Structure formats: C-alpha cells, structure tokens
Amino acid sequence: MPTSEIRTPLPGTFYRKPAPDQPAYKEPGDQVAKGDVIGLVEVMKSFHEIRSDVDGVVKAFLAENEDPISPGQVLVEVET
Amino acid sequence: MPVKVNTAGLATTIQDLGRPGYYHLGIPIGGAMDRLALRAANLLVGNGENAAALEAVFMGPELEFTEDATVAVTGGELPPKLDGEPRETWTSFRVKSGQVLSFDYLRAGARAYIAISGGIATPPALGSRSTYAIGALGGVGGRAIQPGDALPLGPQDEATAEGRSLPADLRRAPGNPAELRVLPGLYWHRITEASGRNFFTDSWKVAPEADRMGYRFQGGRALEFVDREPPFGAGSDPSNITDACYPYGSIQVPSGAEPIVLHRDAVSGGGYFMLGTVISADMDFIGQLQPHTETKFVKVNMHTALAARRSRAQTLDQIRAALS
Numbered sequence: 001m002p003t004s005e006i007r008t009p010l011p012g013t014f015y016r017k018p019a020p021d022q023p024a025y026k027e028p029g030d031q032v033a034k035g036d037v038i039g040l041v042e043v044m045k046s047f048h049e050i051r052s053d054v055d056g057v058v059k060a061f062l063a064e065n066e067d068p069i070s071p072g073q074v075l076v077e078v079e080t
Numbered sequence: 081m082p083v084k085v086n087t088a089g090l091a092t093t094i095q096d097l098g099r100p101g102y103y104h105l106g107i108p109i110g111g112a113m114d115r116l117a118l119r120a121a122n123l124l125v126g127n128g129e130n131a132a133a134l135e136a137v138f139m140g141p142e143l144e145f146t147e148d149a150t151v152a153v154t155g156g157e158l159p160p161k162l163d164g165e166p167r168e169t170w171t172s173f174r175v176k177s178g179q180v181l182s183f184d185y186l187r188a189g190a191r192a193y194i195a196i197s198g199g200i201a202t203p204p205a206l207g208s209r210s211t212y213a214i215g216a217l218g219g220v221g222g223r224a225i226q227p228g229d230a231l232p233l234g235p236q237d238e239a240t241a242e243g244r245s246l247p248a249d250l251r252r253a254p255g256n257p258a259e260l261r262v263l264p265g266l267y268w269h270r271i272t273e274a275s276g277r278n279f280f281t282d283s284w285k286v287a288p289e290a291d292r293m294g295y296r297f298q299g300g301r302a303l304e305f306v307d308r309e310p311p312f313g314a315g316s317d318p319s320n321i322t323d324a325c326y327p328y329g330s331i332q333v334p335s336g337a338e339p340i341v342l343h344r345d346a347v348s349g350g351g352y353f354m355l356g357t358v359i360s361a362d363m364d365f366i367g368q369l370q371p372h373t374e375t376k377f378v379k380v381n382m383h384t385a386l387a388a389r390r391s392r393a394q395t396l397d398q399i400r401a402a403l404s
Binding site for chain 1: 090288
C-alpha cells in the first residue's frame, strides 16, 4: 500500500492528545479521514491542530508526545 | 491594485521599522523583529528602507498579485514559489499580475520578510504601518493579515530589475548554538555570584511561548537571590522590584526560573528585576530563533557592546553599497 506523510508546517512542541488526561487523537492502526486531527503543535502561546490531508490507516507516528519538532518534519505515516 | 491574501500563514503581520517615541506611554516601537533583513528586502526591490513589508513567522502566506511587481524574501530561509516554481531568497524577482506567491517549509531561522515594490500602503498609525496586535494598532485593522484581505501597494517608481541579490556574507543570521551577548544591568547584585556564573555557562533553549513581545528561555539552572527586606512597593517574591522601566532587550526572570528577553512589542515597565540587557547588535538574531534552539548568553562590557553596534552599522552600510 502506498504511504503518505503528514508533515508539520510549524516548529514547536508536538502533542498527540487534546489534553494531558485524554487519550491520543490517533493510534497506529486507526482509520484516519481527510481533515481528522492527528495532533497539536504548541508555539507562540497557542495550540495549532495538525490535520490529515489523506484518507487511510495510521502506520506510525514518527514524533512522540511532547517532542520538539521543526517545520517540514514528518509526524505521521498513513497507508492510503 | 492590491495584493490578495489567499492564506495568511501563522501570524503574518505588516511591519516597517516601527513607531519610536511612544514607549513612555506604553506603546512599544514594534516593527520588524529582524531589522537588517527588512531593510535588505526593501532595498532589493527598490523601496525605501522603512517601507512596510510582510513579516511571516515560521510559515508563509499565499498571495495573489493583481498588478506586476518586484518581490524579495529575506531573513529566515522560507523558500518562495511563484505559481509553484521555486525562487531564490535574498534575491529580487518579478511577479506578474495574476501570479500566486506561496512558500515551502521554513529551512532555517524563524521570520521571513516579504518586500513588494511600492511597499504595502495600509494607513499609518502614530507614524508607522507596523502591526502592534496587542494594542490593535497599524497593519490591517490592528491585526495580523487574514484570508480575504486586500493589501494596497504604494506607487512604484520604476520597474526594479530582477535578479538583484545580496552577497551571502551580508546575510546576517544567528549561529547554532545561538550566542546572545548580554550587558549585566542595574539589578545584577540581586543574584548570588554562583547564579551569575551559571547563567552564562548554562545552555538554554528557546521556549515555545516566545513571540514578538518576548523570548522565553528554559533549561538552565534557576537563579538564587541574595536575601533582602522587600523594598517599598515590591512583592515578597525575590525576583520582584519596585516598578521600573523595561528597556528593549532587558532580561527578566520571574521567580528566578525562566529568563524572558523583551523584544520589539515589549511592555514598557513592571516589577520584575532585570539581570541585564541583550545588546542592540544581537536583537535581530533573537527574531530568527525557532523554539528549542540552543542558546548561550555571553557576558560583555559596554566597550564590546558599542563596538558590536558599530560593526552592525558597518554591515548595514555594506548592504546599502551592495544594493545601491
């Protein structure tokens, strides 16, 4: 199956869940639809949702919760 | 004929060299975080150095042109694309009416300056077009640009040649790790000798909260304060002082934990002690630091600070000579 990459346009801190006491948006193996939120980036005192631009199944997260990230870095691989 | 904003980026603002003269009233100078990069972008497209341009932080906008113009992108490495075709940074290029300017992922730095021939001609507020979002001054209605905005351009003198480029050695950028030179200040005596040494030997990292008002750093050891009786008007926290003026570049350390360097959109006063001040020659570098960038503070004296200021002024003269 072809693999698609979801990248962050922003630097900052990556979060996989909407709040510390809540489950992750997506886990490997989950279905993902175009427009689904896969994580948050915290930068400049605000949180920005990162959304999938493809339909498919989450293959792997290449950035973990609270990882520092840079623009263009791949966050998630999605099998489409 | 305006430039249409299709997408706005993260917090893309109109900035010129700012509005000096109102800081005593609490209105900061504002303007480009990286002033040399703004000046260079304007010179590349034939504008005056103080013309208003776009400051894009971390990601670029998408702009649609409705008249021919010359464009240059300087500062952080945010590669421009014209109708999807790559263009060079720090180099002027022609844009035809109907073409769309967009950007690739940021490769280095934090803020790019997008200058357009004629300059952006939004109405000035207190003598400047700079956007001061906290005070709703300047820019487009006092805010960052938004999709659907139409940015008016000033009259263009003549078509500026494309392909003008600033030599690489005149493109000033912070190193990695970044080094920021600091002159210890009036309140230096408030911390212990050991804390003073630690501040300059520790490695710091830019915190994600860093913005136009201030850059916060984390990762170094907490400061220890010298015991005292709190002076009149200061709180009980040892990092508090009787309210004082905050210079641009001053470093406050609330509760001794995380240093904050005030930048162009600074508040003008308050009750935190200030360790010292980042020298003026290094302020542009701060605007190019991404979150998590490793940073060292380097102690300097006034002699070194003034020499660095002269050296930066010479670089500006060389930029002017290269682009005249």
